Amino acid sequence: MRAFIALELDDALRVRLGEELARLRRVAPNARWVRSESLHVTLAFLGEMADADVPALGGALAKVASRHGPFTLCARGPGTFGPFDRPKVLWTGLGGDVAALGALQADVAGELAALGYRPDFEKFEPHVTLARAKHPRGDPSLARCVAALGDAGFPEQAVDEVVLFSSETDRDGMRYRAMGRWRLGAAPATDNIK
Numbered sequence: 162m163r164a165f166i167a168l169e170l171d172d173a174l175r176v177r178l179g180e181e182l183a184r185l186r187r188v189a190p191n192a193r194w195v196r197s198e199s200l201h202v203t204l205a206f207l208g209e210m211a212d213a214d215v216p217a218l219g220g221a222l223a224k225v226a227s228r229h230g231p232f233t234l235c236a237r238g239p240g241t242f243g244p245f246d247r248p249k250v251l252w253t254g255l256g257g258d259v260a261a262l263g264a265l266q267a268d269v270a271g272e273l274a275a276l277g278y279r280p281d282f283e284k285f286e287p288h289v290t291l292a293r294a295k296h297p298r299g300d301p302s303l304a305r306c307v308a309a310l311g312d313a314g315f316p317e318q319a320v321d322e323v324v325l326f327s328s329e330t331d332r333d334g335m336r337y338r339a340m341g342r343w344r345l346g347a348a349p350a351t352d353n354i355k
């Protein structure tokens with residue numbers, strides 16, 4: 162099973178970003194666009210993990226969630242991973258209480274390191290992935306989406322839980338399933354795994 166730890170977007174932000182996705186899709190029709198219901202903020206990517214490791218991970222996430230309170234985020238400004246003229250990933254950056262977001266992500270990464278997981282990236286770049294290039298060498302049309310997204314305005318959203326997702330690839334792209342949720346600021350719970 163492939164898994165990752167993330168924050169979900171609320172409906173208002175999801176709908177608004179979904180409108181932008183519909184518009185941008187015409188600029189980069191060959192990219193793999195994220196479905197609006199699947200938009201999220203990745204805190205840690207775990208890759209392949211065994212079912213047997215899920216309880217320990219749940220315990221770690223319960224501890225982390227209990228140590229952080231809810232906070233507010235907003236989407237602002239596009240960015241990319243990969244070469245500037247042939248990006249591999251198009252995303253929108255995040256504003257709002259990014260200090261709280263950074264502290265939460267660092268805490269998640271610390272607990273994962275204690276469980277033996279190696280981080281997938283060195284410096285956390287808070288973002289919501291919108292599209293990925295199909296070609297491993299990137300997609301020049303994703304660079305054109307940066308200008309097309311510009312400084313579109315997005316609603317603020319409250320973040321009040323951390324979610325453990327499993328991820329599967331099907332014919333239409335990625336499908337995510339929430340395996341467990343932990344409320345920020347809540348006493349550590351042990352029975353959140355579905």
Ligand code: 3AM
Pocket residue numbers: 165201202203206250281282283284285286287288289290
């Ligand atoms: O595709 P999503 O957003 O679910 O965007 C990358 C992907 O998550 C994210 O890690 C996941 C597996 O590659 N990622 C890559 N570099 C990152 C960085 N510097 C990053 N997330 C935060 N900061």
